[in-house]
Amino acid sequence: MKRRSLHKNKNPVWRTLRAAFLLTLAVFFLPAAVFGGDTRGGTMTEPEQVVSAEETELTAEETRPEEEALSGDTSQEEQTQTKTVKTQSVTLKVKVGSKVKKMDLEEYLWGVVAAEMPASFEEEALKAQAIAARTYTLYRMETPSPNHKNADICTDPGCCQAWITYDDRLKAWSDSTEKVFAKKITAAIEETRGQVIYYEDKPIMAAFHATSAGVTKSAEEVWGKDVAYLQAVKSPETEEQVPNYYSVVKVTTSKFKEVFEKKYPKAELGSKPKKWFGKVRYDEGGLPASIVVGGLKVPTSTLRTLFGLRSSSLTIECDGKNVTFYVTGYGHGVGMSQYGADALAKKGKNAKAILQHYYTGVEIRSMFS
Numbered sequence: 001m002k003r004r005s006l007h008k009n010k011n012p013v014w015r016t017l018r019a020a021f022l023l024t025l026a027v028f029f030l031p032a033a034v035f036g037g038d039t040r041g042g043t044m045t046e047p048e049q050v051v052s053a054e055e056t057e058l059t060a061e062e063t064r065p066e067e068e069a070l071s072g073d074t075s076q077e078e079q080t081q082t083k084t085v086k087t088q089s090v091t092l093k094v095k096v097g098s099k100v101k102k103m104d105l106e107e108y109l110w111g112v113v114a115a116e117m118p119a120s121f122e123e124e125a126l127k128a129q130a131i132a133a134r135t136y137t138l139y140r141m142e143t144p145s146p147n148h149k150n151a152d153i154c155t156d157p158g159c160c161q162a163w164i165t166y167d168d169r170l171k172a173w174s175d176s177t178e179k180v181f182a183k184k185i186t187a188a189i190e191e192t193r194g195q196v197i198y199y200e201d202k203p204i205m206a207a208f209h210a211t212s213a214g215v216t217k218s219a220e221e222v223w224g225k226d227v228a229y230l231q232a233v234k235s236p237e238t239e240e241q242v243p244n245y246y247s248v249v250k251v252t253t254s255k256f257k258e259v260f261e262k263k264y265p266k267a268e269l270g271s272k273p274k275k276w277f278g279k280v281r282y283d284e285g286g287l288p289a290s291i292v293v294g295g296l297k298v299p300t301s302t303l304r305t306l307f308g309l310r311s312s313s314l315t316i317e318c319d320g321k322n323v324t325f326y327v328t329g330y331g332h333g334v335g336m337s338q339y340g341a342d343a344l345a346k347k348g349k350n351a352k353a354i355l356q357h358y359y360t361g362v363e364i365r366s367m368f369s
Contacts, residue, residue: 119181122345209331215285235340267294
């Protein structure tokens with residue numbers, strides 16, 4: 001199969017992006033770095049929120065200390081309002097490794113935001129993450145996962161949301177940034193306390209991912225079910241803003257055949273690998289959605305899983321000896337793009353505007369109203 005542009009729409013913008021992509025490959029095409037088994041970037045998060053879960057061993061500790069709350073000058077009226085809101089709280093059961101621990105919702109969210117989004121991001125992006133994480137938690141409490149029947153939510157990002165203890169998060173930051181970063185996350189939680197994303201008066205399944213390929217994906221495209229508020233929308237992050245925005249994975253044709261036929265035993269993979277790959281179907285956002293392989297229409301999300309790719313936004317090239325995946329973005333692509341949220345915040349958008357951009361037709365209001 002001849003190499004193709006990621007997007008079907010070949011206007012000048014996409015030609016420019018493709019040229020930049022090729023230049024990036026030319027400069028950074030180092031086998032040890034590009035074709036290693038781990039396709040994740042060291043600074044990227046992985047908020048997958050998929051259906052199946054795997055056990056993740058973490059240490060169960062307390063989340064942030066109360067004294068780390070952001071200090072600042074507030075009026076008497078604001079202090080009274082804050083005190084009133086703090087009396088309204090939600091307790092949830094969180095599965096941390098093999099243990100179930102009771103936590104206050106707002107304190108639990110500190111560990112989620114700290115684990116899911118870089119604290120160096122803009123404040124409004126962190127607020128958007130806090131609201132999305134709070135919303136997803138309430139959604140999961142109302143729609144329990146069969147993976148942990150004795151808990152409302154777990155700390156496995158492959159099932160629910162990532163979470164980290166306050167102490168462990170501080171250890172990962174440098175001495176010069178830990179206080180600033182801790183206060184930024186605390187502020188994001190406190191300044192959005194109780195705020196939730198609703199669609200038809202119900203908390204939404206606030207899916208999010210690290211970075212899109214310029215356009216997010218609809219829930220129907222990725223998970224096979226149409227969700228009114230999880231539609232494809234444009235996302236403004238660029239390769240200059242995102243580490244490892246482009247990635248390349250190469251496998252031998254023999255390895256590809258072995259892995260693929262295990263999943264699709266009826267696939268017709270003959271002696272000429274170049275003929276294995278056929279027509280590409282694009283989704284409504286112009287991203288590859290499925291590729292004909294061995295006579296079968298295969299979702300790009302399945303290829304992502306089979307070969308450990310960072311994203312399902314991919315193109316394939318086969319030279320007869322190797323199959324090369326050219327991948328853009330990181331994550332399932334549904335809902336809010338975290339790097340996109342940061343890009344929007346840099347353009348002056350507030351948390352509410354960011355969330356209403358990524359989640360179609362929603363409203364954001366206090367869960368206590």
